[in-house]
Amino acid sequence: GAGVSQSPSNKVTEKGKDVELRCDPISGHTALYWYRQSLGQGLEFLIYFQGNSAPDKSGLPSDRFSAERTGGSVSTLTIQRTQQEDSAVYLCASSLLAGPVPGELFFGEGSRLTVL
């Protein structure tokens, strides 16, 4: 596609349920990022994928959070046993360049998660 695509755009779930958020990056972009945007908190880095390398999971807030990237393209962020503090907008971004010089990140419109 022309841009980074995320789904669902909105998700309302009950506390304790699992959710999956999907990201389809720009074709050919080897780097993929997940960020979390909470009100007044800015963007919080969650996880980074680059090609076939092991992902950088240093930003995941707890073991309830996990992500995978299949075939070097589509990524899924999974949140297990959701808590109210997980409510936020989850942003995905992809980049053509990765390595010594950070490349421009292209962001999707985000998935807004509300945990009741």
Add this chain to the structure above:
Amino acid sequence: AQSVTQPDIHITVSEGASLELRCNYSYGATPYLFWYVQSPGQGLQLLLKYFSGDTLVQGIKGFEAEFKRSQSSFNLRKPSVHWSDAAEYFCAVGVGGANNLFFGTGTRLTVIP
């Protein structure tokens, strides 16, 4: 550790007035610096970036930013604001060899007629 500070949470300016959004970073070496804009309901879009060279960089939509090493700042400016500039603005710093960008908490810009 790297960090980015945007001291202004919310700024209101009149249309046609000049604008300056502040950004300060903390990092030992020369960072890679970015400004992104997020319009309501949309993803973040890159306005401009600084990697090296000329410390005054030009971006899209008439924005510019100046890297001042002595002040650890990378302030965003625009000489004349348009109503369509109303959005949230994020400053970010990247580090060579690292995998992610560190973002500030953002500055929300309101433009009044």
